[in-house]
Amino acid sequence: MPDVKCLIYGYGNPGRQDDGLGIELATMVENNPQLKHHVDVDYNYQLNIEDALTISEYDKVIFIDAAFNIDKPFVFYTIQPADTITFTTHYLSAESIVALCNDLYKKQPESYMLAIQGYNWELGLPMSEQANSNLQLAYNFISEVILNRFSCCITG
Amino acid sequence: MARKITIEPVTRVEGHGKVTIQLDPQNNVLESRFHIVEFRGFERFVQGRPYWEAPVLVQRLCGICPVSHHLAAAKAMDVIVGAGPDGLTPTAEKMRRLMHYGQMFQSHALHFFHLVSPDLLFGVDADPAIRNVIGVALKFPDLAVQGVMMRKFGQEIIRATAGKKIHGTGAIPGGINKNLSIQERDEFLKGQDPMNITKMIEWAKAALDIFKDYHKKNKDFIDSFATFPSSHLSLVRKDGALDLYHGVLRAVDSDGKKILNDVDYQDYLKYVGEEVKSWSYMKFPYLKSLGKKDGWYRVGPLARLNTADFIPTPLAQKEFEEFKAYTKGKPNNMSMHMHWARLIELLHSAEMIEQLLKDSDLQGDKLVAKGKKVKEGVGLIEAPRGTLFHHYRINDNDQIEMANLIVSTTNNNEPMNRAVNWVAMNTINGKKEITEGMLNAVEVAIRAYDPCLSCATHAIGNMPLEVSLVDADGNILDQKRK
Numbered sequence: 001m002p003d004v005k006c007l008i009y010g011y012g013n014p015g016r017q018d019d020g021l022g023i024e025l026a027t028m029v030e031n032n033p034q035l036k037h038h039v040d041v042d043y044n045y046q047l048n049i050e051d052a053l054t055i056s057e058y059d060k061v062i063f064i065d066a067a068f069n070i071d072k073p074f075v076f077y078t079i080q081p082a083d084t085i086t087f088t089t090h091y092l093s094a095e096s097i098v099a100l101c102n103d104l105y106k107k108q109p110e111s112y113m114l115a116i117q118g119y120n121w122e123l124g125l126p127m128s129e130q131a132n133s134n135l136q137l138a139y140n141f142i143s144e145v146i147l148n149r150f151s152c153c154i155t156g
Numbered sequence: 157m158a159r160k161i162t163i164e165p166v167t168r169v170e171g172h173g174k175v176t177i178q179l180d181p182q183n184n185v186l187e188s189r190f191h192i193v194e195f196r197g198f199e200r201f202v203q204g205r206p207y208w209e210a211p212v213l214v215q216r217l218c219g220i221c222p223v224s225h226h227l228a229a230a231k232a233m234d235v236i237v238g239a240g241p242d243g244l245t246p247t248a249e250k251m252r253r254l255m256h257y258g259q260m261f262q263s264h265a266l267h268f269f270h271l272v273s274p275d276l277l278f279g280v281d282a283d284p285a286i287r288n289v290i291g292v293a294l295k296f297p298d299l300a301v302q303g304v305m306m307r308k309f310g311q312e313i314i315r316a317t318a319g320k321k322i323h324g325t326g327a328i329p330g331g332i333n334k335n336l337s338i339q340e341r342d343e344f345l346k347g348q349d350p351m352n353i354t355k356m357i358e359w360a361k362a363a364l365d366i367f368k369d370y371h372k373k374n375k376d377f378i379d380s381f382a383t384f385p386s387s388h389l390s391l392v393r394k395d396g397a398l399d400l401y402h403g404v405l406r407a408v409d410s411d412g413k414k415i416l417n418d419v420d421y422q423d424y425l426k427y428v429g430e431e432v433k434s435w436s437y438m439k440f441p442y443l444k445s446l447g448k449k450d451g452w453y454r455v456g457p458l459a460r461l462n463t464a465d466f467i468p469t470p471l472a473q474k475e476f477e478e479f480k481a482y483t484k485g486k487p488n489n490m491s492m493h494m495h496w497a498r499l500i501e502l503l504h505s506a507e508m509i510e511q512l513l514k515d516s517d518l519q520g521d522k523l524v525a526k527g528k529k530v531k532e533g534v535g536l537i538e539a540p541r542g543t544l545f546h547h548y549r550i551n552d553n554d555q556i557e558m559a560n561l562i563v564s565t566t567n568n569n570e571p572m573n574r575a576v577n578w579v580a581m582n583t584i585n586g587k588k589e590i591t592e593g594m595l596n597a598v599e600v601a602i603r604a605y606d607p608c609l610s611c612a613t614h615a616i617g618n619m620p621l622e623v624s625l626v627d628a629d630g631n632i633l634d635q636k637r638k
Contacts, residue, residue, distance in 0.1 A: 014322075015216025043321075045220075045222065049289065049304050050304050050308040050311060092289075099290050100293055103290060103294050104293050104297055124201040124202075
């Protein structure tokens with residue numbers, strides 16, 4: 001397949017144990033030159049409206065976040081644009097970011113979510129053992145995805 | 157049989173809020189309570205850590221305003237290393253101010269475009285399916301792009317001053333670790349349209365005009381919704397000017413009489429107490445001179461414009477005069493005017509950024525000041541949502557042994573309860589079902605304060621607004637979620 005411009009975007013709070021899974025995995029990708037050669041990596045505490053502009057510059061985007069209700073080490077799925085109605089600035093979903101990107105910049109990057117199961121969410125403590133194990137499985141998976149030039153993502 | 161209506165935003169892990177409204181057998185509101193479960197463990201989190209780590213560590217408390225925690229902790233540590241609160245070098249203080257006004261600018265812009273503009277552009281009674289930021293993007297794309305770019309501009313200021321997007325290291329005890337290069341400065345001053353400060357000022361004014369236009373057409377709603385008298389507290393500059401980074405502590409009552417008359421915030425414990433209530437994890441701060449019952453106060457943009465005598469930038473000052481004239485110089489106690497005040501601060505922040513960028517002290521090379529070390533320090537800052545207190549004490553091994561934080565949302569705990577109670581009394585009283593309109597009214601009241609909900613824990617999940625009608629035994633009679 002032709003070269004695609006891909007962004008790996010991890011988010012969460014590394015100060016709250018397993019909530020940092022997204023940033024941790026993004027950092028692992030960033031620190032591996034073989035993987036980093038094929039992708040750009042970004043991370044933040046949480047998603048926000050300007051991320052619509054960021055992802056508009058890519059063909060494919062893989063968001064990485066911690067999850068607390070998937071009952072598997074990780075899941076990987078296509079993100080469909082959707083609005084999110086909230087009463088707070090403290091939450092914006094990846095689906096909303098993709099919808100904003102479509103509406104504002106008329107760009108439709110193929111967007112995916114890699115959600116990694118977390119278990120503990122306290123302030124200031126290390127990541128749980130189970131989460132670390134899930135992180136490694138997710139790392140193996142995303143490494144395959146990147147090294148195979150996203151072939152698994154072609155059909156979404 | 158008494159009933160309860162529960163409105164519960166279900167966040168993912170630790171932080172969630174819910175509104176419980178107690179009804180009597182005739183469905184009249186007996187009492188309402190707004191709960192936020194959050195902030196647990198903040199103080200414990202930093203205990204035992206070396207004091208110099210605090211400005212970096214505390215950023216993990218909030219993903220929306222990490223800069224506020226970063227700077228409040230750094231200000232407290234300035235005191236501990238003997239450089240504060242007034243002993244920083246001009247370069248250090250101005251770099252921190254630039255960081256802070258960048259944070260203020262992006263946060264206020266985000267609040268306006270994400271939460272407020274949908275209500276103002278579509279009307280608060282419009283279909284929720286379109287009354288959201290996506291709806292704004294579809295119908296008013298130019299405005300939505302402005303929102304994105306304003307937020308991004310503020311983020312870039314933070315990146316240039318704090319060093320990076322997360323875990324910034326810009327502020328250190330006694331100063332900063334970098335200045336602003338000429339190249340960085342020029343990117344903000346003369347960047348390609350629209351990413352320059354001139355355009356940001358223009359857009360901030362335009363956002364203010366949107367609010368004023370809506371206000372003109374919806375005066376009754378804006379002026380009456382969740383209006384109640386209160387005291388107001390904030391930092392002000394020593395000459396009474398609005399100052400979001402540093403100053404003395406001032407509080408006024410609902411008539412404008414000074415309750416705290418420009419006191420040194422290092423002594424805040426003399427003036428501010430924190431009450432614990434059995435039904436809430438969050439404390440209820442109060443002014444000791446007025447006691448627990450009457451000493452509660454508001455913080456944030458509305459409070460700041462009520463305590464300040466003037467704004468030291470010309471465009472915002474002009475808007476401030478109009479704002480003050482509306483209440484004939486008296487404190488403004490209208491919750492929805494929080495949006496007006498926030499947008500005046502948005503404009504002021506943009507003007508401050510411009511002033512600072514043109515100040516050659518930002519290119520100075522004296523970055524850190526030191527003095528005689530002490531064991532205890534307090535740092536206060538006006539965060540986007542209001543006054544933020546950080547208080548630390550260290551031991552002989554330079555480890556933090558005591559930390560006390562009062563965050564903006566905690567300061568606004570009682571006012572948010574009052575706002576929700578206003579909604580309960582005015583829209584839910586006598587009703588036995590939860591309608592879309594009631595739910596929306598609760599949202600509008602909470603949005604005005606934009607409470608911090610378990611900052612920065614964002615594992616995949618949902619943050620719906622869940623409304624449950626339950627009887628006195630806790631049985632759910634009706635439940636709505638959106």
